[in-house]
Amino acid sequence: MQSIRDLKSNFSGPPPSSASASGGDAYLQGNIRMTLEDPDLWRAFHQIGTEMIITKPGRRMFPHCKVNLSGLIPCAKYILLVDMVPQDGFRYKWNKEKWEVAGKAEPQPPCRTYLHPDSPAPGSHWMKQSISFLKLKLTNNTLDQHGHIILHSMHCYQPRFHIVQADDLFSVRWGVFQTFTFPETSFTAVTAYQNTKITKLKIDHNPFAKGFRDEGTTKKRRANKNPGGVEKQAKMSDMNRDSEEDSPSDFCRSSFEGYEADDGELRKRKVADDMKEEVKEERYSPWSAEPEHAAKNCSPPAAESRDLYSAEQLVPAPANYQPYRVHEYGKSPSPSSSRTSGTGRGNFESRVPDVATVPDHDSPKPRPHDVAPSPCAPQDYPGVLNMTMAQAGKPGVIGHHIYGPYGAEQPLTQWSGPGPAQYPPPHHMTADYTTQAVHHGYHHGNVAEWSQYPLFSYSCW
DNA sequence: TCCTCTGACACGTTTGAATAGT
């Protein structure tokens, strides 16, 4: 088994230049700013290694994606989308309290994008309140007919948020895409929780899981239903305790202890406090030798040490795109390039003529305590052209199903160009983990260009 | 044997219709 650390070493490119997002004017493109809600909660999960359950009928995310937008033109209409991109080309397994690479990723399932039900709506609408993707559901059913986002279990994903100025779904292609990613929202898709800490964190924070809280009736119920259950639970508790004790990771502990408190709110606050403290104390650089951190977390650590508003970055674009800015940035996967074995990183040619600078707030310091390889490999850091790996060389597997918010599947395929089999790998995730949110923007000049992106496979709801 | 996935289950939250009150 190849460790992520080893893989990371395959990349030696320097990080992209970056600028502080907090400066604001560093991201004037469109002036659109996106901030993630509940950043503390996301961080708490992220520090442990977020897992999201996927089921056949579809499962909501928790925490669910909720963002705030500003900088939109109040009277202009926008469409908001979310999709999930693989973080790398690997499949993972949970082994002895940590994630390990378990082989190459499976072929990408049909790529779908969740369209926010309010779309299209004027900028004033999007800006007046936080935008929730509560009803977004994840599934492992590749034949899903409900428009849920299809993922593979035991694979790592990064949610992406896209906003397009468009009066309706049919004019999306003429719009300018602004893409944001929040590294702390990355997660591993699972069919059953692997990390008991994640389970506990979910139970403690998800109102629907109140029945499983310690102070609740769970124990009684289990005791009544299954005498062995209590024993098992005790065992689980021990496991938790052990894992905490065994773990040399202060990082992990600092976040996990927070919700060990009895009171939920206190717990929540403590988590937040711990996080703040961490932000103050710990700084990581995805570029520095700290694969250890990522070992426990699905996404790179730098996320913890920054503010949660968006940074802006140009999305990878085909050569014929008209990017907002031109800025030499590394290589991105070529649609025609075949996936290389192992890291899948070879043979990428540049598709990203332009990448805006991204914030580089905290100069990170390595985390010495994390030891396990991460499902979200550090090689996925910006400039490392990660997520496309699972899809690179597999252009045929990306389906673009466009679902309309008003019921029937929208015939957007009319402008989606070539059929799924012709889609090239998605543009690489330009996630710069030194930023809060990575922001991409690009034009869609015509159907042909448009069709090169896997983005447009809308999910319905 | 191990790992992953599935479906039934109990419990809590959310939602919306029905009803009562103003």
Place this chain on the structure above:
DNA sequence: AACTATTCAAACGTGTCAGAGG
């Protein structure tokens, strides 16, 4: 008649657990 507040049951979302299947 219109509006608001309350009640309540069904639907939904959740993690647990046992067992199936590769």
